[in-house]
Amino acid sequence: MGLLSSIVSLPLAPVRGVIWVGELIQDQVERQLHDPAAFRSELEEIDRAAASGDLSAEEAEQAQQAALDRMTGSEVGPIDRKE
Template identity: 45%
Template structure:
């Protein structure tokens, strides 16, 4: 039966490949979006931009707030989380 099912589902192989690729891309995007090291580097870049006067205090605070929101996102959003983020 394995040979028959393999032959019958062969036309769907490209679809399975696209779905697999989509999952890999999603996982990589989530990793880049929620990785604590990436977020820390982005916060450091914001601090440098603020110190050099390229962005204002309000814009820097807004961007840092967004990054910290990603860092302390609720459980189930992927990756590791930190408990007590609502403190």
């Protein structure tokens, strides 16, 4: 029965391969997003940009908060503020 089921499911092999590659990519992206070394280097880059004047204090704070939100997974979508 194993040979018969293998032959019948053979056309689905490319789909399984694509799913497997997608899962590998997702795992790698999640590892990179939650890597403490990448997080630290991002914060250091924000600090350097703020120190050189490329970012204002408010922009630096927003960038740091965005990085922190990504690291903790508490990222919230954009909010339209009408003032």
